[in-house]
Amino acid sequence: MKARLILEDGHVFEGESFGAVHDVISEFVFNTAMTGYVEVLTDPSYAGQSVVMTYPLIGNYGVPLDDQEAAHPFVEAFVVSELSRLGSNFRMNMSLNDYMIENNIPGIQGVDTRAITRILRKEGCMNGMITTKDYEVSEVIDQIKAFKIQGVVEKCSCLEPYHVGQGDYEVALYDFGAKRNIARELAKRGCHITVLPADTPAQYVIDHNFDGIMLSNGPGDPSECTEIIDQLKILASSGIPIFAICLGHQLLALAHGFETEKMVYGHHDSNHPVKDLTTGRVYISTQNHNYVIKEDTIDPKQAKVWFKNVNDKTIEGLEYLKENIKSVQFHPEACGGPHDTEYLFDSFIEMMGEHKNA
Structure with a gap:
């Protein structure tokens, strides 16, 4: 299923949906870690934020539940360049895609995470939306800009x-x-x-x-x-x-x-x-x-x-x-x-x- 990331400055990135399927508006930040995506997903400090992973291949060792840093994930959505649909690790309990479906977290893959990161580095972290719907940017841009992290x-x-x-x-x-x-x-x-x-x-x-x-x-x-x-x-x-x-x-x-x-x-x-x-x-x-x-x-x-x-x-x-x-x-x-x-x-x-x- 096609998905889009719409940033509040008007940039639009098209990719493929994975994980849960629903609209999310949140603040977007990037993470440069090469491993530890399970810990990233379950770090409560990300509440209210979606994470763009700069390392190109995510999900290659699946999800070992013992690596969770909280009882459930706290990120709002996950953005990756390439999702590994089949994990390979003796400790894994499920694939990353299944884990995100189970925890109702949407994701988008197949987007240029390097370009997104360059935007966030230059302009600063900003609000955005991940959606599988065909919104016109003008329809949702005010809603995206109005989002604020509160009470987290x-x-x-x-x-x-x-x-x-x-x-x-x-x-x-x-x-x-x-x-x-x-x-x-x-x-x-x-x-x-x-x-x-x-x-x-x-x-x-x-x-x-x-x-x-x-x-x-x-x-x-x-x-x-x-x-x-x-x-x-x-x-x-x-x-x-x-x-x-x-x-x-x-x-x-x-x-x-x-x-x-x-x-x-x-x-x-x-x-x-x-x-x-x-x-x-x-x-x-x-x-x-x-x-x-x-x-x-x-x-x-x-x-x-x-x-x-x-x-x-x-x-x-x-x-x-x-x-x-x-x-x-x-x-x-x-x-x-x-x-x-x-x-x-x-x-x-x-x-x-x-x-x-x-």
């Missing part, structure tokens, strides 16, 4: 607390759209994790005497999460060690009075070099975000820049000077991606140990 953290967060792992450290993990591997990495290091809904009051965490707080990744514009930011102001002054990832990193910055801004096309891949300014060492990281902390709004009396992106010099990590808090913009839990920065979970364990023994 609430949609991605768990509804009730639940527990993962066993160990000596009690960790509260705020679920703003958490990837599963965050809890797995903590559990491997001897933590009992209580995963909490995004709207959990700060006083609940303080009253339960957690050894540490982990703030997860998540989707959307961090400045919209005003109620969460208010609770983080309380937690930041509680003395409990805090480590934050991606959206959690941005929310903590906003809680300290710093500002965020939307990037032109964001970072969505597993190959971004980040530099530890303390040691001078460079690590390759997995990233998925459209917003970044504005460096000129960081109060040097409150925090210092810890990591920077080697490519575009954006802020990739902060160390807070008056509180027991560290945060990073990238994903140390990876999945998919390199394991270079997994050691940061060990750093969090050390933070909690020092706090307990103080």
Whole structure:
């Protein structure tokens, strides 16, 4: 079945439909990872977005369900140059096409993903529609332009607390759209994790005497999460060690009075070099975000820049000077991606140990 991708700037790309068949309007971003498409599909940080994969062949190892980073996919639609209809892997449970049908996600293949990526790099991420219908562009362009990502953290967060792992450290993990591997990495290091809904009051965490707080990744514009930011102001002054990832990193910055801004096309891949300014060492990281902390709004009396992106010099990590808090913009839990920065979970364990023994 024929399908079309219509971008809000008027570009139209014709290809072939796969997965579910229904219209989708969303924000479009590109991802340059060569593997890990299952993890991309199930990363809650993509809620409200459709993903254009720059690697030309997608689906060649099918879908191993063990690779899911959430209970179900969160991308709105999937755009690939060439779909491999037959996966080949001893771990696969189904083909990518069947997986997308089962989860009601439409896709389009046979389009020039390189051309789409060049547009998004030049003009920035933009809204678009995937459809199998013969709309005139003028019929749908206003509807496409009107789309806005809103309320996605609430949609991605768990509804009730639940527990993962066993160990000596009690960790509260705020679920703003958490990837599963965050809890797995903590559990491997001897933590009992209580995963909490995004709207959990700060006083609940303080009253339960957690050894540490982990703030997860998540989707959307961090400045919209005003109620969460208010609770983080309380937690930041509680003395409990805090480590934050991606959206959690941005929310903590906003809680300290710093500002965020939307990037032109964001970072969505597993190959971004980040530099530890303390040691001078460079690590390759997995990233998925459209917003970044504005460096000129960081109060040097409150925090210092810890990591920077080697490519575009954006802020990739902060160390807070008056509180027991560290945060990073990238994903140390990876999945998919390199394991270079997994050691940061060990750093969090050390933070909690020092706090307990103080």
